[in-house]
Amino acid sequence: GLAEKLQNTLKKLRGKGKVTEADVAEAMREVRMALLAADVNLKVVKDFVARVKERAIGQDVLESLTPGQQVVKVVHDELIQLMGGTTSKLNMSSKPPTVVMLVGLQGAGKTTTVAKLGLYLRKQGRRPLLVACDVYRPAAVKQLQVLGNQLDLPVFSMGTGVSPVDIARGATEYAVAQGRDVILLDTAGRLHINEELMDELKSIKSTVKPHEIMLVVDAMTGQDAVNVADSFHKQLGLDGVVLTKLDGDARGGAALSVKAVTGCPIKFAGMGEKPDALEPFHPDRLASRILG
Amino acid sequence: VTGRTKIDDELYDELEEALISADVGAETSIELVERLRRKVKEQKISDPSLLQGLLQEEIAAILGGEAIPVNLGNQPTVILIVGVNGVGKTTTIAKLAHRWKQEGRKVLLAAGDTFRAAAIDQLEIWGQRVGVEVIRHQEGADPSAVAFDAVQAAKSRESDVLIIDTAGRLHNKSHLMNELSKINRVLDRAMPGAPHETLLVLDATTGQNALSQARIFGEAVGLTGLVLTKLDGTAKGGVILAIHSELQTPVKFIGIGEKMDDLRDFDPGEFAKALFG
Ligand SMILES: Nc1nc2c(ncn2[C@@H]2O[C@H](COP(=O)(O)OP(=O)(O)OP(=O)(O)O)[C@@H](O)[C@H]2O)c(=O)[nH]1
Ligand SMILES: Nc1nc2c(ncn2[C@@H]2O[C@H](COP(=O)(O)OP(=O)(O)OP(=O)(O)O)[C@@H](O)[C@H]2O)c(=O)[nH]1
Ligand SMILES: [Mg+2]
Ligand SMILES: [Mg+2]
Numbered sequence: 359g360l361a362e363k364l365q366n367t368l369k370k371l372r373g374k375g376k377v378t379e380a381d382v383a384e385a386m387r388e389v390r391m392a393l394l395a396a397d398v399n400l401k402v403v404k405d406f407v408a409r410v411k412e413r414a415i416g417q418d419v420l421e422s423l424t425p426g427q428q429v430v431k432v433v434h435d436e437l438i439q440l441m442g443g444t445t446s447k448l449n450m451s452s453k454p455p456t457v458v459m460l461v462g463l464q465g466a467g468k469t470t471t472v473a474k475l476g477l478y479l480r481k482q483g484r485r486p487l488l489v490a491c492d493v494y495r496p497a498a499v500k501q502l503q504v505l506g507n508q509l510d511l512p513v514f515s516m517g518t519g520v521s522p523v524d525i526a527r528g529a530t531e532y533a534v535a536q537g538r539d540v541i542l543l544d545t546a547g548r549l550h551i552n553e554e555l556m557d558e559l560k561s562i563k564s565t566v567k568p569h570e571i572m573l574v575v576d577a578m579t580g581q582d583a584v585n586v587a588d589s590f591h592k593q594l595g596l597d598g599v600v601l602t603k604l605d606g607d608a609r610g611g612a613a614l615s616v617k618a619v620t621g622c623p624i625k626f627a628g629m630g631e632k633p634d635a636l637e638p639f640h641p642d643r644l645a646s647r648i649l650g
Numbered sequence: 651v652t653g654r655t656k657i658d659d660e661l662y663d664e665l666e667e668a669l670i671s672a673d674v675g676a677e678t679s680i681e682l683v684e685r686l687r688r689k690v691k692e693q694k695i696s697d698p699s700l701l702q703g704l705l706q707e708e709i710a711a712i713l714g715g716e717a718i719p720v721n722l723g724n725q726p727t728v729i730l731i732v733g734v735n736g737v738g739k740t741t742t743i744a745k746l747a748h749r750w751k752q753e754g755r756k757v758l759l760a761a762g763d764t765f766r767a768a769a770i771d772q773l774e775i776w777g778q779r780v781g782v783e784v785i786r787h788q789e790g791a792d793p794s795a796v797a798f799d800a801v802q803a804a805k806s807r808e809s810d811v812l813i814i815d816t817a818g819r820l821h822n823k824s825h826l827m828n829e830l831s832k833i834n835r836v837l838d839r840a841m842p843g844a845p846h847e848t849l850l851v852l853d854a855t856t857g858q859n860a861l862s863q864a865r866i867f868g869e870a871v872g873l874t875g876l877v878l879t880k881l882d883g884t885a886k887g888g889v890i891l892a893i894h895s896e897l898q899t900p901v902k903f904i905g906i907g908e909k910m911d912d913l914r915d916f917d918p919g920e921f922a923k924a925l926f927g
Contacts, residue, residue, distance in 0.1 A: 394676040397857035400667060463855060464880065464908070465736025494908075496775035501768035508767075549883045576736065580673040580857025582885035603735060606820040608859035631735070631766070 359650030360392035361430045368426030382414050385429050396648045398611035399584040402618040410436050430649075437645035440614060445623045446638030449570045449597055454539035455487070455530060457566050461559055461594065462574035463586060464547030467602035467628050469498065471574055472544040473505035474628065474636035479540050480511065487538035489529040490515040491522040491562070492546035502544055509633055512538065522546070522558060526566045543568070550589035559594055572598045572625065575616055578608035587616040596620055601639060602628030613644050654698040657690060661698055665705055672925040673857050674888035678895070682708065706922040712891065713918035718875070718900045720847050722750075726758070726804040726812045728837055728844035731877075732830060732867055733851035735818030738879035738905055740769070742851055743813050744776035745905065745913035751782060755810040760800035761786035762793045762833065763817040773815055780910055783807075793817070793829065794836040801840035814845070821866035834871045847874045849902065854880045854887035864893045873897075879905030882912070886925050 367385050386407050393403045410432055413419070419428040450456045458475070460468045469492070476486040488506050490513060492498035499515050506513035514529040526543055533541050543562070548555035563571070573587060573596050590596060599620075601613050604627045613624055624639040654661055662683050669679035686705050689695070695704075721727065729746070731739045740763070747757045759777055761784055763769035770786050777784035785800040797814055804812040816833065819826035837844040850873050852860050867873060878887045881904050890901055901916040 391676050394670060395858060397859070400670050463883070465738065465853065467736060495772075496779075497768040497771035500771050501766075504767035551884060576853075576855070578734070578853075578856045578859040580855065580885065580889070581671050582673070582855050582883065585884045586855075603820065605823075606734065606859065607822040607862060608857070612857070 363388045364430050365426035386411050396609035396611035397580045399615035402615045441641030446625045451569045455533040456540045457568040458570040459543040459568040466574040466576045468574045469544050472542045476511045477633045484540050485538045486540040487533050488513045489543045491525050493518040494546045523561045526562045570597045574600045577601050577604045577610045579612040583612035583615045584619050588619050591620040596622045598625040600626045605630045657698045672886035672888035678892045709922040710918040726809045727846045729813045730845040730848045737851045737853040739851045747782050748780045748910040757782045757811045758804045758809040759784045760814040762796050762815045764791045765817045794833050797833050798840045827870045831870050849875050851877045855885040860889040873899050875902035877903045882906040
């Protein structure tokens with residue numbers, strides 16, 4: 359991984375007495391290549407490497423007996439700093455029901471994550487309601503109903519002939535009547551550049567005023583993660599991110615890009631297809647994964 | 651990359667960064683720009699406005715002059731659709747079925763995803779919309795049994811094409827890759843030579859992990875082509891360059907939307923241009 363590469367690059371400098379700017383430049387190239395290979399966005403990589411370089415030409419690295427180790431430590435520390443702390447708390451409303459809306463590109467894992475969150479919240483003593491707001495994708499409503507059935511969680515649906523805005527509104531009324539204290543809105547996958555569908559999300563937002571809007575992002579997303587996250591954040595305002603399919607072997611650099619460009623915490627990690635495969639996101643684990 | 655007056659390092663860096671931003675990958679991007687530098691030197695090119703076009707030509711050439719079509723010469727032609735979760739396999743099958751039905755062919759579908767919630771329902775709805783039959787078993791059935799059954803059905807109905815849907819699966823899950831290999835063997839047993847095409851569906855928003863997907867799915871079942879979906883978004887799918895140079899797997903179709911006619915033949919020239927779009 360990167361740690362090894364950096365150790366090797368800078369190991370040959372031991373006993374040379376002093377690490378030069380050129381040596382550091384070569385080490386920074388290694389960092390850049392490693393982060394790009396891990397799918398971190400190019401602009402995020404440049405900013406990151408600039409910060410690391412600043413610290414790498416500092417006294418504690420240049421005068422160290424093991425400069426390679428020092429640089430690795432700097433990279434690791436900067437990654438942890440950038441990713442932020444562990445925060446898997448959803449913004450809960452003081453007056454129930456709390457409304458949580460999940461949004462994101464097609465196929466990212468929203469419907470599956472809504473079911474997982476329902477199970478997670480019930481284990482915490484909550485009374486969640488899953489809401490089928492995807493009226494477009496064939497059998498999307500049925501998909502959520504099947505998941506709800508498997509987990510013995512209630513699913514609110516008004517079929518596919520009603521607008522998602524009306525479904526969301528109907529769900530909040532139903533939740534109040536039935537004493538459900540968290541509403542989880544599953545929305546249809548959409549492109550950030552589809553004005554009509556982004557307007558639909560804005561409309562749902564202004565109608566039911568979610569306390570938590572989470573962007574669901576596939577861990578294998580490449581350079582485009584920044585465009586998507588930035589656009590969804592600017593248009594809707596995000597409170598958090600869920601990174602899915604972390605049980606794969608993608609390095610997950612998209613996580614860094616999303617955090618860097620939106621500042622939003624990644625709150626949960628999808629670790630599999632089963633309903634219990636949801637964990638609080640651990641930034642330090644992702645940092646190690648990106649370093650490889 | 652416009653409005654430049656001379657060819658300098660800055661211009662080459664800009665081109666390299668455009669490729670990286672398109673998910674071509676750092677190593678491949680560096681290689682491509684190195685080749686361009688040599689070409690510029692050899693051909694004594696001095697006009698900076700020509701460079702992007704030269705790079706596009708190089709990329710289109712690497713991807714092969716023309717698309718290699720799907721071979722529909724068997725009766726039935728059996729096509730296996732594979733890929734990781736959520737990339738667009740089921741929707742792509744609907745698009746392919748629609749296209750070939752429009753061409754007057756008899757198409758049959760097989761609901762080989764017996765695992766995910768409402769996966770069979772999803773394909774059945776598409777089947778109804780497109781106007782083709784879907785062979786299915788119950789949820790939780792053995793997908794190999796569905797595949798075998800579908801081949802028998804295709805033969806008895808004298809279908810021209812049989813397209814088999816499979817559950818999304820991550821390539822690092824060996825038991826799931828074994829399940830896929832088994833489906834592959836069962837198809838060959840049901841009809842020697844089948845599947846005649848195995849298409850890996852890749853999501854254009856995927857980064858460098860797509861290369862691992864192509865390698866491992868290729869090792870498990872052998873691929874005859876790729877389908878690159880969601881190119882109607884802002885992602886460029888540049889990783890297919892590395893897949894092509896390492897594995898020679900050709901992209902046969904691209905997905906540009908969620909409707910049944912949002913399918914196009916792969917055009918290397920268009921693709922190369924769009925990388926810089
Ligand atoms: N391995 C794995 N698969 C996942 C995970 N999360 C979701 N999936 C799978 O990814 C695929 C897509 O999940 P969906 O929940 O349908 O995605 P979606 O975002 O609702 O899709 P659209 O509604 O079409 O936009 C399914 O096959 C899921 O089982 C995860 O954390 N790990
Ligand atoms: N914008 C866009 N969306 C697409 C395209 N192809 C598929 N989709 C959408 O991507 C999502 C996932 O598509 P599916 O066909 O269910 O994907 P899949 O690979 O079968 O998913 P699993 O079976 O769960 O692994 C759906 O919302 C589709 O409408 C495309 O070319 N463009
Ligand atoms: Mg969904
Ligand atoms: Mg499917």
